[in-house]
Amino acid sequence: MLKTVIPFGPQHPVLPEPLHLQLTVEDEVITEAIPALGFVHRGLEMLAHIRDFHQVTQVVERVCGICSMIHAMCYCQGIEAIMGIEVPPRATFLRTIWSELHRMHSHLLWLGLFADSFGFESLFMQLWKIREKVLDLNEATTGNRIIVSVNLIGGVRRDLAPEQISWILAELAEVEQDINRLGSTLLTDYTVKKRTVGKGVITKDKAFELGLAGPTLRASGVCQDMRMLGYAAFDELDFEPVVETEGDCHARSKVRFREVRQSIDLIRQALSRIAQSEIRTKVKGRPQGETVCRVEQPRGELFYYIKADGTKNLERLRIRTPTFANIPALLSILPGMWLSDVPVAVLSIDPCISCTER
Amino acid sequence: MFKKLIQKARVKSPWLLHYDCSSCNGCDIEVLACLTPVYDIERFGIINVGNPMHADILLVTGTVNYRSRKVLLNLFNQMPDPKLVVAIGTCALSGGIFREAYNVIGGVDKVIAVDVYVTGCPAKPEAIIDGVTLGLNRFTQRKEGKKAHAR
Amino acid sequence: MRDEVISVSPDNLVGAVAKLKVEGYRFVTLSCMQGDVNTVVILYHFDKDLVLKHLRVRVPADGPLPSITAVYFAAFLVENEIQDLFGLRFSGLAVDYERTLYLDGGEVKVTPFCKYTVAKIQGDEAKSLPASADRHSTGGS
Amino acid sequence: MTDTAVFIFIGLIAGPLLGGLVSGLDRIVTARLQSRIGPPLWQPFYDVVKLWGKEKTVVNVWQAFCAYCYVAATSIALVLFFLKSDLLLILFTQAVGAVFLVVGALASTSPFSQVGAHRELLQILSYEPLLVFVAVGIYLETGSFKIAGLDTWNEPLLMKLPFLFVVLGYALTIKLRKSPFDLSTSHHAHQELVKGLLTDYSGPFLALTEIGHWYETVLMLGFCSLFWANNWIAMMVLILTTYFLEVLIDNVSARMNWRWMLGYVWAMGLTLSVVNLIWLYVG
Numbered sequence: 009m010l011k012t013v014i015p016f017g018p019q020h021p022v023l024p025e026p027l028h029l030q031l032t033v034e035d036e037v038i039t040e041a042i043p044a045l046g047f048v049h050r051g052l053e054m055l056a057h058i059r060d061f062h063q064v065t066q067v068v069e070r071v072c073g074i075c076s077m078i079h080a081m082c083y084c085q086g087i088e089a090i091m092g093i094e095v096p097p098r099a100t101f102l103r104t105i106w107s108e109l110h111r112m113h114s115h116l117l118w119l120g121l122f123a124d125s126f127g128f129e130s131l132f133m134q135l136w137k138i139r140e141k142v143l144d145l146n147e148a149t150t151g152n153r154i155i156v157s158v159n160l161i162g163g164v165r166r167d168l169a170p171e172q173i174s175w176i177l178a179e180l181a182e183v184e185q186d187i188n189r190l191g192s193t194l195l196t197d198y199t200v201k202k203r204t205v206g207k208g209v210i211t212k213d214k215a216f217e218l219g220l221a222g223p224t225l226r227a228s229g230v231c232q233d234m235r236m237l238g239y240a241a242f243d244e245l246d247f248e249p250v251v252e253t254e255g256d257c258h259a260r261s262k263v264r265f266r267e268v269r270q271s272i273d274l275i276r277q278a279l280s281r282i283a284q285s286e287i288r289t290k291v292k293g294r295p296q297g298e299t300v301c302r303v304e305q306p307r308g309e310l311f312y313y314i315k316a317d318g319t320k321n322l323e324r325l326r327i328r329t330p331t332f333a334n335i336p337a338l339l340s341i342l343p344g345m346w347l348s349d350v351p352v353a354v355l356s357i358d359p360c361i362s363c364t365e366r
Numbered sequence: 367m368f369k370k371l372i373q374k375a376r377v378k379s380p381w382l383l384h385y386d387c388s389s390c391n392g393c394d395i396e397v398l399a400c401l402t403p404v405y406d407i408e409r410f411g412i413i414n415v416g417n418p419m420h421a422d423i424l425l426v427t428g429t430v431n432y433r434s435r436k437v438l439l440n441l442f443n444q445m446p447d448p449k450l451v452v453a454i455g456t457c458a459l460s461g462g463i464f465r466e467a468y469n470v471i472g473g474v475d476k477v478i479a480v481d482v483y484v485t486g487c488p489a490k491p492e493a494i495i496d497g498v499t500l501g502l503n504r505f506t507q508r509k510e511g512k513k514a515h516a517r
Numbered sequence: 518m519r520d521e522v523i524s525v526s527p528d529n530l531v532g533a534v535a536k537l538k539v540e541g542y543r544f545v546t547l548s549c550m551q552g553d554v555n556t557v558v559i560l561y562h563f564d565k566d567l568v569l570k571h572l573r574v575r576v577p578a579d580g581p582l583p584s585i586t587a588v589y590f591a592a593f594l595v596e597n598e599i600q601d602l603f604g605l606r607f608s609g610l611a612v613d614y615e616r617t618l619y620l621d622g623g624e625v626k627v628t629p630f631c632k633y634t635v636a637k638i639q640g641d642e643a644k645s646l647p648a649s650a651d652r653h654s655t656g657g658s
Numbered sequence: 659m660t661d662t663a664v665f666i667f668i669g670l671i672a673g674p675l676l677g678g679l680v681s682g683l684d685r686i687v688t689a690r691l692q693s694r695i696g697p698p699l700w701q702p703f704y705d706v707v708k709l710w711g712k713e714k715t716v717v718n719v720w721q722a723f724c725a726y727c728y729v730a731a732t733s734i735a736l737v738l739f740f741l742k743s744d745l746l747l748i749l750f751t752q753a754v755g756a757v758f759l760v761v762g763a764l765a766s767t768s769p770f771s772q773v774g775a776h777r778e779l780l781q782i783l784s785y786e787p788l789l790v791f792v793a794v795g796i797y798l799e800t801g802s803f804k805i806a807g808l809d810t811w812n813e814p815l816l817m818k819l820p821f822l823f824v825v826l827g828y829a830l831t832i833k834l835r836k837s838p839f840d841l842s843t844s845h846h847a848h849q850e851l852v853k854g855l856l857t858d859y860s861g862p863f864l865a866l867t868e869i870g871h872w873y874e875t876v877l878m879l880g881f882c883s884l885f886w887a888n889n890w891i892a893m894m895v896l897i898l899t900t901y902f903l904e905v906l907i908d909n910v911s912a913r914m915n916w917r918w919m920l921g922y923v924w925a926m927g928l929t930l931s932v933v934n935l936i937w938l939y940v941g
Binding site: 012013014015016020021022033036123126127128129130133134137193197198199200202203346347348349350351 | 688691692693694769770772773776837838840841844850852909910911912913914915916917918
Binding site: 406 | 685689692693694695696697698701703704705707708710711712713714715852853857858859860861864
C-alpha cells in the first residue's frame with residue numbers, strides 16, 4: 009500500500025479524549041507521528057488570577073476528572089507549605105486513603121481501556137465492573153463518584169465513621185479477589201502477550217532522557233515514585249515502589265496492575281493506623297511566597313509551582329501533569345510501529361489530555 | 367405503516383457518538399461507564415459507534431474551546447439526519463467553572479442546537495441514560511423533514 | 518522554596534543545563550511567569566533522586582531565549598506552551614509549533630498570561646487589555 | 659419447478675430472518691459473557707430498519723452500487739445453497755459479493771476505509787483457500803461437489819473430516835468478524851480503524867451491508883451443517899455448538915494483526931487440511 013496520512017483523532021473511538029495524531033503510514037507501518045494538541049486547552053491556570061485562592065481548590069479538581077482529588081491535595085499541600093499550616097494527622101491519613109482509592113479507580117479504568125485498545129472487549133467490561141466497586145467506596149465516603157471535593161486548605165471536609173471503615177475493608181477484600189482472578193488473563197493470556205510484549209520499548213536511559221514520569225518511567229526500570237517523599241501519611245506506611253525492567257507495553261500494564269494491589273495494601277495500612285484527631289485547622293490570612301509541591305498521581309509525578317503575593321489571588325499557578333511529561337515518549341516509540349499497535353502504544357502512556365493541556 | 371415502524375426502530379436503536387469537547391474527563395468516563403456491566407446501556411439498543419456517519423445521537427461533554435468548536439461542527443455536519451444532540455455536564459451547558467477562562471467559548475449550545483441538557487459535575491451515569499432516553503422522545507415528536515441545524 | 522535556586526543569564530543557560538544533565542539530573546519542567554513590565558521569569562526545574570534544583574532566568578519579554586531542546590528533547594512541549602501563553606520566542610526549538618500549540622492565531626488575540634499584554638497579532642486588532650476583559654470582545658461566535 | 663421456486667423463496671427470506679436472529683442471539687450471549695444483560699433479541703432488526711430510515715449520504719455512486727451488488731451476490735449464493743447446487747459455484751458467488759464490499763470501501767477516500775478494505779482483501783486471501791480445501795475434502799469423501807447427494811449420505815462427514823471442520827472454523831471466525839480476526843471491521847468500533855471497511859457506508863447502505871452479512875452468516879452456518887447432514891437434531895446441535903464456540907473465542911481473545919493472521923491461518927489451516935486429506939486418501 010502507498011503512503012497514507014491517517015488523521016488519528018481528535019474524535020476517535022480508541023481515544024476517549026481529543027488528542028490528534030497525524031500518522032504517516034506506509035504499508036501499515038508508521039513512519040512519522042506528529043501530535044497536535046489544543047482541543048482541551050481551557051486556560052485553567054489563568055483562573056487562579058481571578059479566583060480566590062480557596063476557590064482554586066475546586067478549579068484544580070477539574071484539571072482532570074479522573075485524579076481530581078490528587079490535584080486538589082497537591083494544591084492544598086502547596087498552599088499549606090507557604091502559609092505554614094499544620095494539617096491534623098487524621099486529615100493526612102484520610103487524604104492518603106482517598107488518593108489511593110483514586111489511584112485504584114484510575115488504574116482499573118486504564119487497564120480496561122488498555123484491554124479495549126487491543127480488542128479484548130470482555131476484559132474491559134470485567135475490569136470496569138470492578139472499578140464500579142471502588143467508585144461505590146468513593147460515593148459512600150465522600151458523596152460523589154469521581155470529583156470528590158474533599159480537600160480544603162488545612163484539612164479535609166469529611167470524616168470516616170468506624171462502621172464505614174469495616175465496610176471499606178470488606179469491599180476491598182472483594183475487589184482484591186476480583187482483580188486477582190483477572191490478573192492471569194491480563195498478564196499471561198497468549199493473545200494479550202502477543203499484542204503487548206516487546207511493543208513500544210523504552211530503555212532506562214531513554215526514559216530518563218525523555219523526562220518521563222510515573223508508571224511509564226517505572227516500567228523502564230527507574231525507581232521513582234513521589235510517594236517516597238512521604239507527603240500526607242505516606243511516611244508512616246510501609247511502601248515499596250513497583251518497578252519493572254522490560255520497558256514495553258506489557259511492563260507498563262504490569263506496573264499498573266501491581267499498583268492496584270499495592271493501593272489496596274496501603275489503604276489497609278492507613279485504615280489500621282489512622283490517628284484520632286480533628287480533621288481540619290482554621291486558615292487565617294493570605295499566602296505569601298513561592299513553593300513547589302509534588303505528589304504521585306496515578307499517571308506519575310504531578311508538579312505544582314505556586315507563587316503568592318499576599319493578595320487573595322495567586323500570582324502564578326503552574327501545573328505540570330505527568331501526561332505532559334509522557335507525550336515525548338509517544339513521539340519516540342510510534343515511528344516504526346504497525347498501525348494496529350498504535351492504540352496500544354498510545355494508551356500505554358495513559359494519556360490524559362485534559363491534564364496535559366489544562 | 368412503514369414510517370411508524372421506522373420511528374419505532376429509531377427509538378429502539380439509538381447509536382451514540384461521544385465527543386469530548388475540552389472536558390475534564392469526569393463526564394467522559396461516566397459516559398463510558400454507561401457501557402459497562404453495572405449500567406449496560408446496550409439493554410436499550412444503544413451502542414457507542416465512534417463514527418459520525420453511523421450515529422444518531424451526539425453526546426457532547428465539556429465546554430467548547432476555539433479549536434474543538436471546528437471539530438464539533440464537523441462531526442455534527444457529518445451525521446446523517448435525523449439526529450439529536452445531548453449536552454452532558456455543567457461545562458457543556460454553560461461553560462461551568464471554566465466559563466471565565468480565555469480559551470473557552472461557553473456551552474455547546476453556542477455552536478450547535480442542543481436537544482437535551484444533562485446537569486451534574488460530573489453527570490452521573492443514571493442521569494446520562496435518563497437524558498438519552500428523554501431525547502429519544504424527540505424522535506417521535508419531531509416532524510419528518512424538519513432537520514436539526516447548526517448555529 | 519526549600520530547594521536550591523541558581524540564577525543564570527540567558528547566555529549561560531544552555532551550558533548550565535548541559536552540566537546538570539551530565540550530573541544525572543532529570544528534566545522536570547519549566548515554569549514561566551511575568552516579571553515586571555518588560556521581563557519574563559522562567560524557572561527550569563530538575564530532579565535528582567527526589568531532590569529538586571531550579572535555574573532562574575530573567576529575559577526581556579520579546580527577546581529570544583535559547584532553547585534547551587538540544588540537551589533535553591523533552592523540553593520542546595513546554596517551550597512551545599510558553600511561546601503560546603507568554604509570547605516569548607525560543608530560538609532553535611526542535612519542534613516548533615509557531616505559537617499554535619494551544620491557540621490559533623485568529624481567535625484568542627492576546628497572550629493570556631501577561632498582565633501587561635503582549636499582543637499576539639500586530640496591528641489594530643491588538644488591544645492592550647487584560648486577557649479576561651478581552652475575551653468578551655473576541656469570544657462567542 | 660414449484661420446488662425450485664419454493665427453495666428460492668426460502669433462501670431469500672430465510673437469509674435475513676435467520677441471520678438477524680442469530681446476530682441478535684449473538685449479542686445477547688456476548689453480553690451475558692461480559693456480565694451484562696444485553697439488547698433484546700430483535701435488536702438487529704431494529705438497527706436495520708432504523709438505518710433504512712436514515713438520510714441517504716453516499717461518498718459516490720459506486721459505493722451504493724457495490725452495496726447492492728454485495729447483497730445480490732450473497733443472497734444468490736444462499737439461494738444456490740438451498741437449491742443444493744454446486745459447492746464451488748456457491749463459494750465463488752459468495753467471494754464475488756465479498757469483493758464488491760471491498761470495492762465499495764475503496765471507492766471512498768477515507769484512509770480508514772482504504773486501510774480497512776486492504777485488510778479485508780487479506781482476509782479474503784486467508785479464508786478462501788481454506789474453503790476450497792473444505793470443498794475438496796467433501797468431494798473426496800462423497801465423490802461430488804453437489805450438495806444434493808449429502809443429506810442422504812449415511813455417515814456424518816464430521817467423522818471423516820474432523821480437521822477440515824476445524825479449518826472451516828477458522829474461515830467462520832474470519833467471516834463472522836470475531837476476535838482475534840476482526841481486523842478489517844468489528845462489531846463494536848473500538849479499534850484503530852474506527853469501523854474500518856464499513857466506515858463510509860452509512861444509512862440505508864450500511865443496512866444493506868448488514869443484510870448481506872446475515873446472508874453470509876447463514877451460508878457459513880449452512881456449510882457447517884453439511885458436516886452432519888443426515889440427522890436434523892445432530893445438525894442443529896452442531897451448528898449451535900459451533901456458533902457458541904465462536905462467541906466464546908471472540909470473548910476470550912484480543913484482536914491480532916493481519917501479519918499474524920495470514921501466517922497462523924495459512925500454517926494451521928493448510929496443515930490441518932493436508933493431514934485430513936492424506937488421512938482420507940490413505941484410509
